[in-house]
Amino acid sequence: MSAVTQDTSVSTGRVTRAFIYLVLILFALFYLLPLYVMVVNSLKPLPEITGGNMMALPREWTLEAWGSAWSTAQIGVSPTGLKPYFLNSIMMVVPAVALSTMIGAMNGYILTKWRFRGDVWVFGLMLFSCFIPFQIVLIPMARVLGMLGLAGSVPGLILVHLVYGIGFSTLYFRNYYAAFPTELVRAAQIDGAGFFRIFWRILLPVSGPIAVVTIIWQFTNIWNDFLFGASFGGVNQPMTVALNNLVQSSTGVKEYNVHFAGAILAALPTLFVYIVAGRYFVRGLMAGSVKG
Amino acid sequence: MGFLDISNVTKSYGSVQVLHQVDIAVEEGEFLVLVGPSGCGKSTLLNMIAGLESITSGEIRIKDRVMNGVHPSKRNIAMVFQSYALYPNMTVGQNMTFGLEMHGVPKPERDKALADVAKLLQIDHLLDRKPGQLSGGQRQRVAMGRALVRDPDVFLFDEPLSNLDAKLRVDMRTEIKKLHQKLKTTIVYVTHDQIEALTLSTRIAVMNKGFVQQLGTPKEIYDQPANLFVATFMGSPAMNIIPTKVVLEGDAPHAELSDAEGNRVLLALNQRNLTAWAGREILLGIRPEAITDPEGADRNSGSIRPLSNVVTVTEPAGADTFVTMSLSGKDVIARMRADAAVHPGQRFEFAVNMEKAVAFDPQTEARITP
Ligand SMILES: Nc1ncnc2c1ncn2[C@@H]1O[C@H](COP(=O)(O)OP(=O)(O)OP(=O)(O)O)[C@@H](O)[C@H]1O
Ligand SMILES: [Mg+2]
Numbered sequence: 001m002s003a004v005t006q007d008t009s010v011s012t013g014r015v016t017r018a019f020i021y022l023v024l025i026l027f028a029l030f031y032l033l034p035l036y037v038m039v040v041n042s043l044k045p046l047p048e049i050t051g052g053n054m055m056a057l058p059r060e061w062t063l064e065a066w067g068s069a070w071s072t073a074q075i076g077v078s079p080t081g082l083k084p085y086f087l088n089s090i091m092m093v094v095p096a097v098a099l100s101t102m103i104g105a106m107n108g109y110i111l112t113k114w115r116f117r118g119d120v121w122v123f124g125l126m127l128f129s130c131f132i133p134f135q136i137v138l139i140p141m142a143r144v145l146g147m148l149g150l151a152g153s154v155p156g157l158i159l160v161h162l163v164y165g166i167g168f169s170t171l172y173f174r175n176y177y178a179a180f181p182t183e184l185v186r187a188a189q190i191d192g193a194g195f196f197r198i199f200w201r202i203l204l205p206v207s208g209p210i211a212v213v214t215i216i217w218q219f220t221n222i223w224n225d226f227l228f229g230a231s232f233g234g235v236n237q238p239m240t241v242a243l244n245n246l247v248q249s250s251t252g253v254k255e256y257n258v259h260f261a262g263a264i265l266a267a268l269p270t271l272f273v274y275i276v277a278g279r280y281f282v283r284g285l286m287a288g289s290v291k292g
Numbered sequence: 293m294g295f296l297d298i299s300n301v302t303k304s305y306g307s308v309q310v311l312h313q314v315d316i317a318v319e320e321g322e323f324l325v326l327v328g329p330s331g332c333g334k335s336t337l338l339n340m341i342a343g344l345e346s347i348t349s350g351e352i353r354i355k356d357r358v359m360n361g362v363h364p365s366k367r368n369i370a371m372v373f374q375s376y377a378l379y380p381n382m383t384v385g386q387n388m389t390f391g392l393e394m395h396g397v398p399k400p401e402r403d404k405a406l407a408d409v410a411k412l413l414q415i416d417h418l419l420d421r422k423p424g425q426l427s428g429g430q431r432q433r434v435a436m437g438r439a440l441v442r443d444p445d446v447f448l449f450d451e452p453l454s455n456l457d458a459k460l461r462v463d464m465r466t467e468i469k470k471l472h473q474k475l476k477t478t479i480v481y482v483t484h485d486q487i488e489a490l491t492l493s494t495r496i497a498v499m500n501k502g503f504v505q506q507l508g509t510p511k512e513i514y515d516q517p518a519n520l521f522v523a524t525f526m527g528s529p530a531m532n533i534i535p536t537k538v539v540l541e542g543d544a545p546h547a548e549l550s551d552a553e554g555n556r557v558l559l560a561l562n563q564r565n566l567t568a569w570a571g572r573e574i575l576l577g578i579r580p581e582a583i584t585d586p587e588g589a590d591r592n593s594g595s596i597r598p599l600s601n602v603v604t605v606t607e608p609a610g611a612d613t614f615v616t617m618s619l620s621g622k623d624v625i626a627r628m629r630a631d632a633a634v635h636p637g638q639r640f641e642f643a644v645n646m647e648k649a650v651a652f653d654p655q656t657e658a659r660i661t662p
Contacts (some may be wrong), residue, residue, distance in 0.1 A: 186344050187377040187438075192365035192394035201390075205381035 042066065042260035049256045065257035069246070069265060073258050076245050082262055085242035089223060089269075091154050092238055096161040097218045103162075104169020104214060105207060109199050111170070112177040113185045123174060129167035134227050145232060152234020160232055161222045169214045176210040177203065212280035220270050239266045295320040295478055296341070296446055301350035303336055303502075310336055311502045314350070318446075318495075321476045327489040328499035329525070334482040337499075338448050341480060342371050354445055365394070370439035371448040374455065376431045378423035378438075385410075385419035388438045409440045412471075429460045436468075440475075449481040453488065465491060486526045490514065498522045515648070520657040523577050523650065529614065532583075532624045534576045535654065538569040545569070547576050552602040552618040562595050562646045563662045574660065575652040580614065582648040583626035585634065589643040599642040606634050617642070 012020070041049055042065050044058040071081035110116075111123050141160060142151070150156030180203065188198045229238040237245075243266045247259045294317030303311035311333045318324050326334040339345040341352055343364035352359045359367055370391070378387050388409065389402045397405075410416045413433045423431055432452060439447055452468075453461045469492055472479060483489055489496050490510045498505045498513060498521075506518035517523035517531075524530045536547040539558070545566040546558040559576075566574070589596045604623070607614040608630065615626040615634050626642060634640050651660045 181375055181377065183373045183375050183377040184379060186339075186342075186364075187371065187373060188379070188390070189344065190342060190364045190369065190371050191391035193390070197394070202379055202381070 038260045038264055042257055042264060044257055046253070046255055046257050065255070066261045066265075068255070069258045069262040073246055073255070073262070074249060074252070075242050076249075082239065082242055082246065082265055085237055085239045086265065088154060088233075088236050089239040092157045092161070093219060093222045093269075096158045096165065096222050097215055099158070100162050100165030100169045100218050101211060101214045103166055104171075105173045105204065105211070106199065107166070107170040108173025108175075108177045109203055111174045112180070113182060113198075113203075114195070123170070126167050126170050129164070130171065134164075138227070138231055141228075142232065151232065152236065154236050156232050157228060157236070157238065160228050161218075161225070164228075165218050165222065168217060172210055172214045172217070173207070176207065180206070209280055212277045216273055216277055219273050223270050294318050295322075295355060296480070297351070297353040297356075298337070298341070299351050299353075301337070301340065301352060302348050303333070303340060303345065304348045309502065311340075311348075314504055316497055316504065316507060318478060318480065320478055323472050323479045323481065323492055323494045325489040325493035325496045326480065326482045326499060327484065327486055327496055327525075328505075330484060332499045333502045334484070334499055335450055338371075338450055338480060338482050341446070342369055342448050343367055365391075368442075368445045369448055370442045370444040370446075371450065372435045372439050372452045374451040376423075376435040376452075376455075378431060378434060380423055383420050383422060384415065384426070384434050384437075387423065387434060388419075388441050391438065391442050405441050405443075409437045412440070413437050428456055429464065432456060432464060436471075445478065447477055447479045449479065451483055452481075454483070454485070468492060487528065490526065496526075498525060500525070516659070517577075517650065518659055520575065520577075520652050520659075523652070523659075527579060529580050529625050529627075531577045531579050532619075532622070533652070534578070534620055534622050534624060535573060536576045536620060537573055538566055538571065540567060540570045543567065547574075549620045551600065552604070557599060557601075557619075559597055559599065559644060560595070560646065561651070562649065563651060563660070565662060566651060566660065569651075569660070573654050575654050575657075577650040577652060578624075578644065579648060580625045580627040582645040583624070584643050584645075585628050585632040586641055586643045588629045588632060590645050590647075593645045593647045595646040597644045597646050599644050600639060601642060603634050603636050603638055603640050606636055615640075 037054060040057060041054065043061050043063070044052075045060055045062055045064065048059060069082055071083050072079055073081050075082065075085065107126070111119055145151045145156045145159070148156075148159075150159060184202060185198055188202050193201065223238075224240060225238070226240045226244070229241045230244075233241055243262050246262050296318040298314055298316040298318075301311060301314045302309060314337060316324070326337060328334055336345060340347050341359075343359065343362060347360050354367060354369070378384075379390065382390065385406055389406050392402045392405060406419070407416075410419060413436060415430065415433050415437060418426060418430060418434070423434065426434065432455075435452065449468075453464050456464060465488060472492075481488075481492060490513075493510055495507065495509055496513050497507045500521050506513060506522045508516075513522060513526055517526065520533065524533065534547075534549065536549055538545050538561070539548045540546070541558065541560075545561045545563070547561055549557045549559060551557050561576075583599075584590075586596075586598070601617045601619065603615055604618055605616040607616075611630060613628045613630055613632060613634065615628055615632075617624050617626065617640075628634065652658065653660055
């Protein structure tokens, strides 16, 4: 990888360089602005927001809004805070991401190393699933979940996201494994390794970069999904839906500081995943194209 | 019945037939080389022996056991791939013992086999490295080591040296030959390099367009090529092929040629049965080393014929000098000692060793056998 990142920049003069930095810093500030507003206002008592300047730092720092958003705020009919919904989201996103990544890896392995008649068609259809808008499947999906007895449950949501995620994860892994030398698989066959052993011992250990890409992609999509959560969540709604209920509630005063804290809570997990795995993300996306 | 029997084997991909009626019996301890130009089906045949490709029709037997449909790991073969195919995530040691592990060999035995082979190939110091940390030559050794550890009935090599630089290739070639002489294992080796084929093999199968053109010892292949393809494919520079008419002088057959200035030249042919071709065209094949200066000619040959012609180009190549002349309108290459006194543009007395000349039927391109 180092060979790739070296020598990709052209040398520039000092003035140009200063200009480039200036522009970059301005853009960075611009992008950070919303986060700043959210953090600052979540740390203020409510009167300071309603009576003051949105951009100002808090005069009185307080974590009260955070506590309220997490455990006591009114969500829908009950004052539970976002906590139970956060847990719903975690229980939904972890298995859905894990399963769709594993199945995608297995599909990619089969589609590249165990080719069969019509495999191109199968792959084409899976690709197609990436382009189907969510809205189209709502009604058939509701019916299927109903028949399976999974309507309004976390397992139901896992299933929905799993089905939707497989198209993408298969695409990622297939393209990654297409560049993996088939001779290695043949060598392993001669060595006596079977279908699963080759996958487990030969391919998976070198799949790190693409696995990270897939996990980030699936995690962000599933965590941020609203439509499926609102449609199929029932009483087990995920974080996004709960946040909406919190912010949109039409009764009582609008507690903006609580809303800001809740929104940050909802964004934290994806932020965390990006920061931890982000640099592998770019590497993984590059791997197939540069190494060839 | 051989140790490895390939009988009447064909291979088709859909309606395209890539191998036609291949029949080769390999004896135990033989070093068989499959050689031919790109796309002739060498790798396909090797992969069929390995069990990586299915057999369309015919039979492959190892030690009298029919191998059709038998899984690659159950054939007791080992294969060395062109790309080496070392598992990138495993160390050299793990790479080499992976096959034994998969076959359920206990750890102490695996370690012993590994130590023996590592010593034999002088890679003991590399066992803890990953393949990415090895040079090309070292990877090549590890790939061979992985095959040797298994102690298989048959070794299969698919162009194992083609990714090495020229010098290393020659060294490894010698090494493989030594290894074969020491271990006496049965080897099937694929290459498109005819020098590798001639130096390594005990027998060669020359292939073209899915057909085995000739199967024989290196000497047979080189001196008695079955047809025009084998004659020109094996040997470097390639055998000179000169279209000529057979004429009778007395009752002896001669080749009628013309030199660079258009003068008629007659070369007496050794092959008596060519009298039957009197008045007809043949293709005369003479290898470059059979055309020399008179001092450099083979003293044991009874048929050195003089041939006077104008030298077109000389190309000194260290030990030899290649000399080009025009004969019957064709460029003909001669191979001489480095200090032969030849000069471009001047007339020179060539000496042609007609014992080594061969003749081909221009229609069928098959050799006219004596
Ligand atoms: N899966 C396939 N489908 C169709 N044709 C194939 C397939 N695999 C190989 N072929 C054809 O079979 C022929 C023989 O291929 P093979 O790989 O055995 O050639 P080769 O002699 O090993 O050549 P090279 O020296 O380039 O490796 C080629 O013409 C190739 O196009
Ligand atoms: Mg090949």
